[in-house]
Amino acid sequence: MSPIKQNEKIIQLKSMLRSEVKAISPYQAEIDSFKVKINLAGNESPFDLPAVVKKEFKACFEQAEINRYPDIYSEKLQQKMAAYLSEELKQKVTADQVIVGNGSDNILDILIRAFVNPGDKVLAQAPTFSMYKYFTELSGGEYLAVPLNENFNYQSLQKIINQEKPKIIFFCSPNNPTGQPIARELILKIAELFTGPVIVDEAYADFSELNLLSDIKTHPNLAVTRTFSKAFGLAGIRFGYLYGNNALVEELKKVLVPYNLNSLTDLLVSVMLDNIEIIKQRVAVIKEQRQLMYQQLNSYQKWRLYPSMANFLYIEGQKTTIFKKLLNQHGIKIRSYNSETPAIRITIGSAAENEAVLNVFAEFKQLEQEE
Ligand SMILES: Cc1ncc(COP(=O)(O)O)c(C=O)c1O
Known part of the structure; x- marks a missing residue:
């Protein structure tokens, strides 16, 4: 094919992209x-x-059957995560309340893909982590950012929710980039008011005294996402998870790609969980x-x-x-x-x-x- 023809082909190919993909720039x-x-x-x-984790990982790697697919939804790891959360919370968490993915970004993406139709609204605070907006726009949704100022309270959020009728709400706590937590009472009141999912991104909660893990049991539309990229030092291996109601988790699995998590991530996270201290x-x-x-x-x-x-x-x-x-x-x-x-x-x-x-x-x- 001549270079001119090749160029024309590329232009035609680009014209066939979804309008949302055309509009967005890569991260x-x-x-x-x-x-x-x-x-x-x-x-x-x-x-x-940690040296001990490296050693145990190497030993497990020797045994790993990389020629085989991993568990479809990383079932064994889900169980291990549930056991870890039960221990942390001193409250029973079951494997069907946990979904694992390639970094919490992966989980945020599937949440938005599961709930947001083109034209739907997604609510979050500002400033905050940029990926809520990115994934929203990729799904054709409209991103609404509520400034984190002295007016960021229940009354104003209630008003916005009633007016804008968002599909999903994200709270980032502690917030990236400000480092401040959002009051637990505020999030819980919003979860009670709102019908859709209220997601608390707790990527940094390991460094905080405050979190909403223990409130999942009593608030079926509340879910927490977490990551092993920060406190656990596994940014390069890409691991994150969501803890929420089992009905929500079951639906989210439909959006997750089968065999989503690769065997090596699965293995390393599992070894890490054995060395939590x-x-x-x-x-x-x-x-x-x-x-x-x-x-x-x-x-x-x-x-x-x-x-x-x-x-x-x-x-x-x-x-x-x-x-x-x-x-x-x-x-x-x-x-x-x-x-x-x-x-x-x-x-x-x-x-x-x-x-x-x-x-x-x-x-x-x-x-x-x-x-
Ligand atoms: C608030 C917040 N959520 C999620 C993520 C994504 O983390 P992961 O590496 O698990 O995809 C980050 C990464 O910086 C973050 O700051």
Whole structure:
């Protein structure tokens, strides 16, 4: 085929795409113009796989029959997750209340695909994690973002719900990027008012004292999504899950691709669940480091540092732009937001990584004084 003909074919092919796919741009991370030495942009864990987990995983891998398909819906892992949740909650959780997927992104996607028809509305807070909007728009839905300000309360949410009649509501708690939790009482009142699913994205709840896991039993339209990408340090292996009413889980399975979870993810998560104490110790270290970083960065009065229940800190203010530039000059990558007031989000890293941030912070303050 001639190059001109090939080009024409591509144009024709693109014209056949669904309008929602045509309209959307692929998800993109910030592009770096410097050599990254320390990455504090993705809210990942700074810890490598625990040695014992590596060892057990290798031993299991030797036995694994990779030539065979995994369980269709990862049934054994669902059972293991249910046992883990029962232990955490001191309350019986059954395997049919759990659905597992390739990261919680996968779960968020199937939730939206299960409920949202073109034109349907999806409600969430703003600012928040970008994928609720992305998946909504991909399904042809309309995304409604309620600003997280002093008016973010039951009365205003009730009004919006009654007016807009959303199909599904997402709460991100603790919220990405602000790190703040949403009041449990507010979420429960909304779950009582609203008929559709109320999803609490608890990707960072392992770093918080607050969560809604124990409320699933009494609220059939409430579900919690969680991930092993943050506290559990498995971002590269892609594992997330939803805990909710068994009727909801049964319906969601219809949208899930059979054999969705690959055998290696299944295996590693299972080994991880046998070594949960190590993760808890690591979470405690991150929380300590968060406190330290908060105290230090809060000593600067010209920006607003948000108290955080997650593994990152969010800072708002004009000065964050200069601080980010300086961090980048030292090879430290963080997230930034071009909001009305510029803002940055810094992941809590290892003690050494955090110290590197604080050294840059000292330099930043010094430069300020010299101005
Ligand atoms: C709030 C929130 N939910 C979900 C995710 C997706 O996590 P996963 O790696 O499990 O897909 C992230 C990732 O950053 C997140 O911040």
